[in-house]
Amino acid sequence: MRRRLDVFRSYPDEAFLVEAQRVAGLVGKPVLTSGDFTKHSGIPASIVRRRFGSWRVLLERAGLEDMYSAEAGGAPLATRFVYSDEELLEEVRRVAELAGKPVLLQKDFREYSRIAPGIFRQRFGGWRAVLEQAGVGHAYSGGQGVRYSDKELLEEVRRVAELAGKTVLTQENFQDQSRISLATLSRRFGSWRAVLEQAGVGHAYSGATAARYSDEELLEEVRRAVELAGKPVLMQQEFQKYSEVSHGTLTYRFGKWRAVLERAGVGHAYCGKPSKKHSDEELLEEVRRAAELVGKPVLTQKDFRKYSAISCNTLKDRFGKWRAVLERAGVGHLCSRMVDVRPPVRYSDEELLAEVRRAVKLARKPVLTTRDFRKYSGISVGAAKARFGNWRAVLERAGMGHAHCSTTNSKKYSDEELLEKVRRAAELVGKPVLTEKDFHEHSGIRVSTLKHRFGKWRAVLERAGVGHLCSRMVDVHAPVSYSDEELLAEVRRAVKLARKPVLTTRDFYKYSGIAVATLTQRFGAWPAVLQRAGVGNAYSGGRGVRYRDRELLDEVRRVAELVGKSVLSARDFRKYSRIRLSTLQRRLGDWPDVLDRAGVGHMCTHKATINYQRSSDINQQSG
Incomplete structure (x- = not known):
């Protein structure tokens, strides 16, 4: 950093001036601040101040004095008397028109003008006085409530109500259009309703009392919300989403939500909470209605909860398990699972085996594990095992023995069976390299089972006759196990596999099982290894x-x-x-x-x- 600052200090004055002109054209703003200059040029502002004395001097010498902002330059008093009063007020009117907002904040003024707001405050007083003398006093956003009379506050409420252009003026709408806080109004007049009434816009209140709406107007609003929602059920939360009338106003006038919907002629949109008031037939009818709305071959509890407010627990407390609920409603064919009832003698052998075949078909995988079976069937794995023995026997009885994926130890297999599994996995993978991970995914046999029987992974592949699929050469700790040519050939092979212009020691270890230390002990440092292998251009460099x-x-x-x-x-x-x-x-x-x-x-x-x-x-x- 010190060297960089020394370089900047060595620049002549002309270099700074030309750079300032370049940045001014690049920024495209009416004001060029020292922060923008540093951002686009990399020259610290402290260097500029030491060289020229101040930011303003640099801009003046570069012919950019009109882009100086007193506030950005840090010297507000220096330009206090540069402008006449009329020029300053004309600038305020110009910015008020450019901003296009009902309220002109000092922040907005800084964005559209290069004159600092502090100059105006020193000349005319507070910001409110500035706006009033410029003839745009209506653009003042206010401050603390004590600065306003009651008349001014109510006038602000009427102004915002007119700007909002809505039949209802909420507190959120008011806060968006005015800087006067709601706390100021509430301390002065009380509740929001009282504020609107004293301002003469009480009709814009959307509170919880029903006196502002006739019965027909409220019911029409309910029908409109039902049409907008476009759903068979209209909840109170959804009504509040499509209407500014509080649902409390409706329940205060007509009673419970169900009564509101019935009075509006849309009682079918009611989805109430169940209770003892629901008869069995009403609950079953709700199940049939949800099944029709879902339109799927299976009706799950999740789908039922989505289309009905009745809890699934209510149904199960009344009728039993979910399958029993569907059967009582006459839609038992929509159950996605067979229900497991213990003891397993409730199912015949053929029913259990048919369920296994169905699960294999649904899984769409060459292997069906016990976890997959639980996912696609309601019959417990224990029920099937209690009838036929272990899981492999279950699959064989169902005619799906090929779907068995054993994870047992090597004592279950002969050497030839294990090697045949390796050859089969190699054929299924279809890659030039057979990794341990790929083997496990396509066979289900643990790699440790093979290694326990045959040794390392390379030995396993060689015993299976697919040794060419090994991705690594096995490292023998004694480097004398390899000739020089074999080691160098391995380096060239790793370079070819990496497909990169640079071969690092990490890359070499990734593509070869020979330790880097074996190479460096034989040939010296890593660059020497690459040079001996004829791939010295693959060295990534160092110091x-x-x-x-x-x-x-x-x-x-x-x-x-x-x-x-x-x-x-x-x-x-x-x-x-x-x-x-x-x-x-x-x-x-x-x-x-x-x-x-x-x-x-x-x-x-x-x-x-x-x-x-x-x-x-x-x-x-x-x-």
């Missing part, structure tokens, strides 16, 4: 001392061409190069210096560097 200056600059030019942008940032270089940025900076200096040395200085984001070079050339020529 900067491994590169000559010319090689570093060639790398910068290569990345600049690869990026294809008008600007080459340090981030882009790190992304496309294996050489560390710190290596370049230790050897060649800061990033602008690096680009200059590489002959791509025009791609630097700090244009001040170019200006500095040009100024230096001019001075040398003149000298």
Whole structure:
């Protein structure tokens, strides 16, 4: 950071001025602040102040004095008498028209004007006085309630009610259009209803009392909400979503929500809470109604809850389990599961086996585990095992023995059976490499079972006759187990598998089972290993001392061409190069210096560097 500041301090004044003009055109605002300058140029504001004295002086020398903002420059008193009173008031009127808002805040004024609001306050008093003298006093948003008389507060309420253009004025609508807090109004007048009544807009109240609406108006509002909702059921929460009339107003007038819907002629939209008042027939009718609305071959409890407010527990307390509920309602065919009733003798052998075959068909997988069976059937796995024995016997009796996925130990299989499983998995995977994970997914046999019988994974594949599918060479700790040529061939193979211009030690370990230490003990450091293997270009580099200056600059030019942008940032270089940025900076200096040395200085984001070079050339020529 210190070196970077030293570079900025070495720039001539002309470089700063040209950079300020460039940033002014780039920002596209009527005001150029020191923060914007630092953001787009990278030159700290402290450097500018030390060089020119203040931000305003820099803008004046760059011919940008009209873009100076007193507040941004930090000297509000310096421009207090630059403008006449009429010029300042005209500026207020201009900004009020540009903003296009009923309220003009000081924040909005800063956005549209380069003159600081503090200048106006010092000249005319408070912000309210500024707006009043400019003839736009109606744009004042107010402050604390003690600053207003009762008449002014009520006038503000009437103004907002007119702006809102709604039949109902809620507190939220008022807060959106005015800066006067609701607490100010409530402390002065009481409740919101009292505020509206004293302002003469009491008809805009949407409170809980029903006196403001006739019965027919309220019922018409209910019918309108039912039509807007477009659902067979209208809950109180949904009514509140489509209407500004409180549902409390309706229940206060007509009683419970069901009575409200019946009075409005939409009693069919009622979905009430069940109680002892519901007869068995009413509950079963609700089940049939939900089944018709769902329109699916299966009616689950989740779907029933979605289309009815009656709890599933209410039905099950009355009729028993969910299957019994559906059967009582005459829609037992919509049950998604067979209900398991213990003891298992309730099912015949053929029924149990048919259920197993149905679960295999639903699972759509070559293997059916006990977990899958529980997912697709209501019969417990224990019921099937108690009848036929273990799970494998169940599947075999059902004619689905091929769907068995055993996870038992190796004593259940002979060597040939295990190796046949390996060959079958290799055929199913269809990849040039058979990993342990792929084998387990396609066979269900634990890899540890195979390793316990045959040794490491490579030995397993070789015993099965598919050793070419092994992704790694097995590392033997004694490096003498491999000849030099075998080790170097493994390095070249890893480079080919990696498909990257760089092969790191981590990549090598990923594609080979030979330890990196085995190679480095035989040939030396990692660069030497790659060189011996004839792939020295795959070395990712290390300390900067491994590169000559010319090689570093060639790398910068290569990345600049690869990026294809008008600007080459340090981030882009790190992304496309294996050489560390710190290596370049230790050897060649800061990033602008690096680009200059590489002959791509025009791609630097700090244009001040170019200006500095040009100024230096001019001075040398003149000298």
